Amino acid sequence: MLEEQEANAQFLQVDLGVLEDIIANIDDKLNYLFNSNPLDRFSDAGCLAGALTGGTSGIMRKGHLIIGTDCNDNIKGDSNDEIIYTLKGNDRVWAGMGNDIIYGGLGSNRLYGERNDDIIIPGDGSNLVDGGPGDDVLFGALGNNFLVGGQDNDQLIAGAGTTIMDGGTGSNEYDCSGNSIVLDYNPDNGDTVAGNCKIMNNEGIDFSRDINIS
Numbered sequence: 001m002l003e004e005q006e007a008n009a010q011f012l013q014v015d016l017g018v019l020e021d022i023i024a025n026i027d028d029k030l031n032y033l034f035n036s037n038p039l040d041r042f043s044d045a046g047c048l049a050g051a052l053t054g055g056t057s058g059i060m061r062k063g064h065l066i067i068g069t070d071c072n073d074n075i076k077g078d079s080n081d082e083i084i085y086t087l088k089g090n091d092r093v094w095a096g097m098g099n100d101i102i103y104g105g106l107g108s109n110r111l112y113g114e115r116n117d118d119i120i121i122p123g124d125g126s127n128l129v130d131g132g133p134g135d136d137v138l139f140g141a142l143g144n145n146f147l148v149g150g151q152d153n154d155q156l157i158a159g160a161g162t163t164i165m166d167g168g169t170g171s172n173e174y175d176c177s178g179n180s181i182v183l184d185y186n187p188d189n190g191d192t193v194a195g196n197c198k199i200m201n202n203e204g205i206d207f208s209r210d211i212n213i214s
Helices: 002-035 047-052
Strands: 057-060 065-067 073-076 083-085 092-094 101-103 110-112 119-121 127-130 137-139 144-148 155-157 162-166 173-175 179-183 192-200 211-213
Touching: 137 144
Parallel strands: 057 073, 065 083, 073 092, 083 101, 092 110, 101 119, 110 127, 119 137, 127 144, 137 155, 144 162, 155 173, 162 179, 173 192, 179 192
Antiparallel strands: 192 211
């Protein structure tokens, strides 16, 4: 029991460090936003028409810092390290190759980190969060969220809503809260779980008990 408590304490310290790094990065980029000149903010003249017809606006990256609109945006990155903020709307983000941070706004969003090491934080709503290849940190939020780690070693942190987590291949860390379900859990590959969650197999059938580590 003592060893489990020490291991869990160490896991939580890692999570706290990740959160502090994210907050620091966001603060730095907000200072950059309001105090320096090169900012790529995109507005879509067809936003209203696109929203009314169920379409999406087309937004392409033009810098390291990208801010979406209140429309339904398509945002595409490239090989640079980017900070991408979506605002309202049902947005789709493909971060591209690079160590990226994606912060999703309100709405039902699909956020793809793609290659390299990414941090993805969705807003409240129903979200698909896909890290892709690389060592990624993926967060859940309020609403229904599906976190997909993909290849390599990922950290998946559930939100207050319903979060389904699939770390994929590699050694993955699952931090459960709210209504959490873990797919493809494999301790033989080094997967670890903290918190209270349900473990399912790939066919969606519960083959084990709830796990509660405290």
